[in-house]
Amino acid sequence: MSRPTLTTLLVANRGEIACRVMRTAKAMGLTTVAVHSAIDRDARHSREADIRVDLGGSKAADSYLMIDKLIAAAHASGAQAIHPGYGFLSENADFARAVQAAGLLFLGPPASAIDAMGSKSAAKALMEAAGVPLVPGYHGQAQDLDTFLDAAARIGYPVLLKASAGGGGKGMKVVEAPEHMSDALASAQREAQAAFGDARMLVEKYVLAPRHVEIQVFADQHGHCLYLNERDCSIQRRHQKVVEEAPAPGLSAELRRAMGEAAVRAAQAIGYVGAGTVEFLLDARGEFFFMEMNTRLQVEHPVTEAITGLDLVAWQIRVACAEALPISQEEVALNGHAIEVRLYAEDPAHQFLPATGTLAVYRESTPGPGRRVDSGVSEGDTVSPFYDPMLGKLIAWGEDREQARLRLLAMLDEFAIGGLKTNIAFLRRILAHPAFAAAELDTGFIARHQDELLPALDARSASFWEAAAHAWLQSEPQAPRQDDPTSPWATHNGLRLGLPARSCVHLQCAGSEQAVALERSAPGTWRLEGEQLCHDHDGLRQRRLAVRRGDKLYLQWQGELHAISRHDPISAAEASHIHQGGLSAPMNGSIVRVLVTPGQTVQAGTALVVLEAMKMEHSIRAPQDGTVNALFCQEGDMVSEGAVLVEMQA
Numbered sequence: 001m002s003r004p005t006l007t008t009l010l011v012a013n014r015g016e017i018a019c020r021v022m023r024t025a026k027a028m029g030l031t032t033v034a035v036h037s038a039i040d041r042d043a044r045h046s047r048e049a050d051i052r053v054d055l056g057g058s059k060a061a062d063s064y065l066m067i068d069k070l071i072a073a074a075h076a077s078g079a080q081a082i083h084p085g086y087g088f089l090s091e092n093a094d095f096a097r098a099v100q101a102a103g104l105l106f107l108g109p110p111a112s113a114i115d116a117m118g119s120k121s122a123a124k125a126l127m128e129a130a131g132v133p134l135v136p137g138y139h140g141q142a143q144d145l146d147t148f149l150d151a152a153a154r155i156g157y158p159v160l161l162k163a164s165a166g167g168g169g170k171g172m173k174v175v176e177a178p179e180h181m182s183d184a185l186a187s188a189q190r191e192a193q194a195a196f197g198d199a200r201m202l203v204e205k206y207v208l209a210p211r212h213v214e215i216q217v218f219a220d221q222h223g224h225c226l227y228l229n230e231r232d233c234s235i236q237r238r239h240q241k242v243v244e245e246a247p248a249p250g251l252s253a254e255l256r257r258a259m260g261e262a263a264v265r266a267a268q269a270i271g272y273v274g275a276g277t278v279e280f281l282l283d284a285r286g287e288f289f290f291m292e293m294n295t296r297l298q299v300e301h302p303v304t305e306a307i308t309g310l311d312l313v314a315w316q317i318r319v320a321c322a323e324a325l326p327i328s329q330e331e332v333a334l335n336g337h338a339i340e341v342r343l344y345a346e347d348p349a350h351q352f353l354p355a356t357g358t359l360a361v362y363r364e365s366t367p368g369p370g371r372r373v374d375s376g377v378s379e380g381d382t383v384s385p386f387y388d389p390m391l392g393k394l395i396a397w398g399e400d401r402e403q404a405r406l407r408l409l410a411m412l413d414e415f416a417i418g419g420l421k422t423n424i425a426f427l428r429r430i431l432a433h434p435a436f437a438a439a440e441l442d443t444g445f446i447a448r449h450q451d452e453l454l455p456a457l458d459a460r461s462a463s464f465w466e467a468a469a470h471a472w473l474q475s476e477p478q479a480p481r482q483d484d485p486t487s488p489w490a491t492h493n494g495l496r497l498g499l500p501a502r503s504c505v506h507l508q509c510a511g512s513e514q515a516v517a518l519e520r521s522a523p524g525t526w527r528l529e530g531e532q533l534c535h536d537h538d539g540l541r542q543r544r545l546a547v548r549r550g551d552k553l554y555l556q557w558q559g560e561l562h563a564i565s566r567h568d569p570i571s572a573a574e575a576s577h578i579h580q581g582g583l584s585a586p587m588n589g590s591i592v593r594v595l596v597t598p599g600q601t602v603q604a605g606t607a608l609v610v611l612e613a614m615k616m617e618h619s620i621r622a623p624q625d626g627t628v629n630a631l632f633c634q635e636g637d638m639v640s641e642g643a644v645l646v647e648m649q650a
Helices: 015-027 044-048 067-077 093-101 111-118 120-129 145-155 178-196 253-269 301-308 312-320 401-414 424-432 462-475 569-574
Strands: 008-011 031-036 051-054 081-083 159-163 173-175 201-205 211-219 225-237 240-246 274-282 288-294 337-344 361-363 371-375 390-398 416-418 502-509 512-519 525-529 532-537 540-549 552-557 560-566 582-584 589-594 607-613 616-621 626-631 644-649
Touching: 008 015, 008 067, 015 031, 015 044, 015 312, 015 371, 015 390, 031 044, 031 067, 051 067, 067 093, 081 312, 093 111, 111 120, 120 253, 120 288, 145 159, 145 178, 145 201, 159 178, 173 178, 178 201, 178 607, 178 616, 211 253, 211 312, 225 253, 225 301, 240 301, 240 424, 253 274, 253 288, 274 312, 301 312, 301 337, 301 371, 301 390, 337 401, 337 424, 361 540, 371 401, 390 401, 401 424, 416 540, 416 552, 416 560, 462 502, 462 512, 462 525, 462 532, 462 540, 462 552, 462 560, 607 644
Parallel strands: 008 031, 008 081, 031 051
Antiparallel strands: 159 173, 159 201, 211 225, 211 274, 225 240, 240 337, 274 288, 337 390, 361 416, 371 390, 502 512, 502 560, 525 532, 532 540, 540 552, 552 560, 582 644, 589 607, 607 616, 626 644
16 A cells, blocks of 8 residues: 655644644644634644644634635645544544545545444444444434424433534533423534534433443554543533543453443444544443444543553554554553543633633643643633633643542642633642542532532632732832832832831722732731742741733632732722613623513523524523513624623513
């Protein structure tokens, strides 16, 4: 078999995965090509590529999902191959065919394999024929409401609606009762269409308390196929993985082999080539049920790389160039333990709403042995509402699970992001939870421990406000007496002749305000040294990150970076003209449905407007019974966070 020449690789994706693929490609001596939308022109993946091509548009449908534009970009840049990453077109058989028809290499499986396994319905039928146990469900062609109602009644509620053409939690809804099916199906179909360009759905029994265990498989063009051990991805919210680890805790060698061999049989049955993942539900009795096969590289592939010592992207490139797999099944290593967490721009305290804005502060964990950060952003970058809100991944490896867990906790403590909400503190609470430390894992973990993982916001302590006030005053721009920096007029220490030095500053943080009076003679000293706020007291020194960005101070406290600003109580009182009864947009996004009309009477909890942001739908609901007075939006509108959408009267 002749080996094609490959010197230039185009990555048909963005963010973290584009940066990760390009890192390996450059290490192999390849020229890298990035594609970007209009708003991603200066994104990190665009900056790091050797060549970049502007696709135009802002939404994925106008850029990263445009097959013709991607093929044209490859030809214009001289690329001989395209890596699809994950998401977008990575599991689109038409894209794979178009790449091949254009005389380019597709760094993924054949289109026929995507057709067979990329469609969840086709995959279920294939596995059923092969005798692999399946979760009861409906995977047929009919897509009308009555068909799904009949199927759900036969299966028994609760059921799970899933997009047939993709994963990642998009187009996935749990339906508890027949009366909820219509709205859930319509919403899931819209999400699936927006994310994958395919609205087809399947429905299956919602298995309670399962573990999500998946097998990494890899096949070459010479008939060889391996399984590279397994990953446990049970810690999920909204059916989207949050924490992944390898190997799966408590899995016996016999069960690992049985699942691995089943995954290999599935891959070989469809002539699979490249990296793929076969996902199973594993119950407490050790029985496993086929869920789906993802015909692409997974988000969580770094934990497999950590325990095997392999570079899966390098394998993808070599296999696409007709090279054989370099090792046999018996040579696949399993060394130590690795855990990965997904870092998202989102607000866990408000139902994980995606967050948008500028990364005013972005500091990654210190690199070192067993520490890895795969990210797609840098300080100063903007997180837009058009794409998935994942910023990156933190991966820790240890000789055993506990060492990996503690190492990852330390990495989270070092990570600092200011300018928008993230899930850093939420991730830390998961890893620190006794049940996680004891490997008590299943897909209901987050819901079961919600009170501890998502605690109510405590009032900020006096120590927090004191530290914030010291950092604020010491980070203030110096007075314009540059000729005499020792002048008392050039300091902010509240000098009062004949009295103790005292300063009073009004601050606000996340909706809370505080007036802080500082006495220079108070015990303990807070001193800003560069971007570290140091506290000395009784011979003990503590340090916290404190970064000033214009009129905001970002202070690290209890695992989070808090944004602090000056508060003027008089101006705030004068500006207090909140739109009475107004329901505002919780984030930037586009209006996909307006469900009410002015004058309509609604009950508490009624969906009024559906907002799409970062490929997910979010319903704006009535907080109480009332009447819709006015609408300030229509379908298709782009709205900003805080914009009033609906006015209601109780």
